[in-house]
Amino acid sequence: MIKPKPTLRRRVMITSVIILVIISSAMAGVIYQLFRQSHINAFSNDLINQAPLFIAQMHQAGLVSDLDTWIDSVDTSDPKYSSALCKDQETIWASADIKEEVKPLFCNRTNDIADGSHLIETHEGEFVLAYIATLVPPNGRAPNLTYKDHRIVVVRPASSYIEQRAEVEKNTLFSLSGFIVLSVLALFLAFHWSFKPLNQLAKELDDITDGEQNDLKARYPVELEPITIALNRMIYLSKEQGQRYQHAMDDLAHSLKSRIAATHAIMDEPEQSKTEMVQRIGEQTAQMNELVQYQLKRATLGQQGLTKESTPLSESIVGLERMLSKIYMDKHIKLTHRYASDATLPLNKNDMMELLGNLMENAYRFALSEVRVSTHVTNKTITVKIEDDGPGVDEAHREAIFQRGVRADQLNPGQGIGLAVCHEIVSIYQGKIWVETADIEGAAFVIELPLS
Structure with a gap:
């Protein structure tokens, strides 16, 4: 089985979705727990409001005798609420609706539970909401409280709460699922837009490879x-x-x-x-x-x-003269030297041979009878002039001939490489090259090179 190639898009997308699901689930869990506790407290508040019922039941049992007459009007037959008075695990008193066999378990089940509102599972597997409060003297004083340090337990069936909680869980799950789906869709669109430049980059590289740009x-x-x-x-x-x-x-x-x-x-x-x-x-x-x-x-x-060094001029000219005189022996060209015997050029040997070779070969080709090589030295530059007595170069072509494909002899088109090579070499050494009219009426190619 061939495994799919890993892609940056897939990796980032999967990572983002996982992070999104984890964060969303954690947020949903926190929100649900807060709602659950808030819901319990809401139901517990209702239990607290039933305190008069509990007190009225205790009054009827003869445990409390100094209640106001308004308590007598409270309906103590409401079956939704049960209550008891506990001392540790012992049931001191329980409301009439609590069965005798359950009374010992009533206080025992809530003995280790802190004061406040709680959701408790009974032995029958049912759930009840319970409110537990310990009777203690207020502000450290000891008032006439017969049952101090006893616990009051008030409970009611939690069926309606369980139903509402189930509805909340359902709605939460539905909302969370919808949020994740919409978020993933938004991420997909965002990644498609974010990675669009990479697709554009790939397309442009293909176009470059195909020669289209x-x-x-x-x-x-x-x-x-x-x-x-x-x-x-x-x-x-x-x-x-x-x-x-x-x-x-x-x-x-x-x-x-x-x-x-x-x-x-x-x-x-x-x-x-x-x-x-x-x-x-x-x-x-x-x-x-x-x-x-x-x-x-x-x-x-x-x-x-290309390395810059000082190369003797005479040795190169002599070698080129010997070679060119053989090639153009039928023209009987006279080469005139006008430079010091120890003259040097600030060029690499191979560069100088290539440069002078092209210029002297052109001079021999177009010369009628004479070629001159001369130099002129200043404090900053050295100038080399190669002249011939040929037809010269028309002023309209004097710049173009240094481009590849253009020849000095426009009547005989060819590759036009030699002078372009000369221009490239001279440019690399920060020099200049140009053509002018020679003193002997032909073309004069002038090279000016910096000495340092």
Whole structure:
């Protein structure tokens, strides 16, 4: 048998119903006990009002001789009331309606019962209401009271009281049942309304999974806001991670193209020994491996994977020149260096190779005969300028070319990844990159990086 999955709604609902039933039952019990005692007292008050009857009966028995004449008018034949005068368990006197065989039990049954009103079960299994009072001298004085410390017991049948109590119990049970049913219904409606935001949250998450929306948009209660904020952040990070992987794969493919092209150029070069070819191909393979590791690190860690350090410029330029001159050997490009031999850039080595590689590859591709690399250093920044004598970049496209999918060469549309990667790397290092007209009439890509 498959057990149903536990649900928060069911758990809270059951707990609330149990608490409701317990509290309601306890309240009903307390109210019933209060009513029961109040009901007994009401009947007992009637017993107290029959005191003249009891005294008149004692007068007729010759126990009291100094009563007012008004007592003689009291009807002592009322069968509903019985009375007795008790001393401990001994019956001193009992009203005429009490049978002889019952008299010894009358006072014995009430001997251990405190003064006041009580509901007592007789030996025959019937119930009577009894009022018990002990005769004591008032205020500590000793008046002429013949029967002090005796107990007066007045009883009456409790059948009408039992009937009324049964009716009260019935009404109480009916009212309690109705109250619980209505309360459970109200709880059900309240929980349905209270848990509605959770249902909305589940629906929105399904829509996000199905691609129908990008994040959680509904307004949620204050208690759910930390959860929805955390979920939106998780969704954003997940999409950002996926986008980073996609960009990293695109960037990797773009970067590897130049290395593969350089490898083919090396293999097609006839004037080299096998040993030299193997060595140069090994250099390209090592660079490819570094590129793969670099892009995987960027995809996994994002900006956290990029570390700032001081990297020599000359070494990177020389390596790129050697590779690009093989790829574009038919153009016979002249590379001019205008920077100090010990110049460095505040970039990670792999970041600098990726940045300069993309810019120099663009320069070699569009240049007619010359490419220049120069630097300018101030107290706070270092500026790197890469120029070519090609057709340049139209002013209308100078901002758009740094977006993915847009190429500097608008006549030959392609992936448009290289310049977007450059913009991303420079932005991460809080730098700037832009394009302007070169001194040699082509395009000049300028990178400005903070030194600290």
